[in-house]
Amino acid sequence: MSRSIISTDQAPAAIGPYSQAVRAGSTVYFSGQIPLDPATGALVDGDISAHTRRVFDNLKAVAVAAGGSLDKIVRVGIYVTDLANFAAVNAVMAEYFQAPFPARSTIEVAGLPKGAEVEVDAVMVLD
Template sequence: MPRQQIHTEHAPAAIGPYSQAVRAGNTVYCSGQIPLDPATGALVEGDIAVQARRAFDNLKAVCEAGGGGFGDVVRLGLYLTDLAQFAAVNAVMAEYFSAPYPARSTVEVPALPKGAVFEVDAVMVLD
């Protein structure tokens, strides 16, 4: 099955040897997005809600570049440096997704690239 690299200028460029997303068949695998401003590459300043919104906005841009949207997301991976922020992230996620919600895992991690406090990745299936 051929793979297609997905790229958009509306999300931060990869900061390592990986693609923003890769499409294989009707499935799009989106790399993790941290709260970087796509124009500057700098981490946005603010609390977990501000950072989560920026990361979700970045992910949305990648999904759209891949030919879909958040309604096509079947799985999310959330990574937080502090699980005490779980409720705040859930509130932000509810601004972007509606039922039926994607399957999801949430993991506390000791650190994220560039000092971010939140990262999100996704798998999208296109009809």
């Protein structure tokens, strides 16, 4: 099985020893994205909705770099530091995905890198 590293300057560079995504065969595994501005590497300003939009914009950029799009994503993992933000995150996700929606889990965590409130990882299958 072939394996290739996916990288784009349209999404934030990795802040550790990992790749933005890895393609193995027709499956692309995305590393978690937090609401970092790709140009500055800093957390974006705004509320949880603005942060979640930046995260999905970053995932979209990586999906395009891998030769796909958000509609090819089959699984999403969402990590939030406060489940009180669940409805806001859902509302933003609905702006980026249409039915049939990917499988998903949402997990409350104690903390995320750089003090982010939301992180999303994904799995995409290409034709």
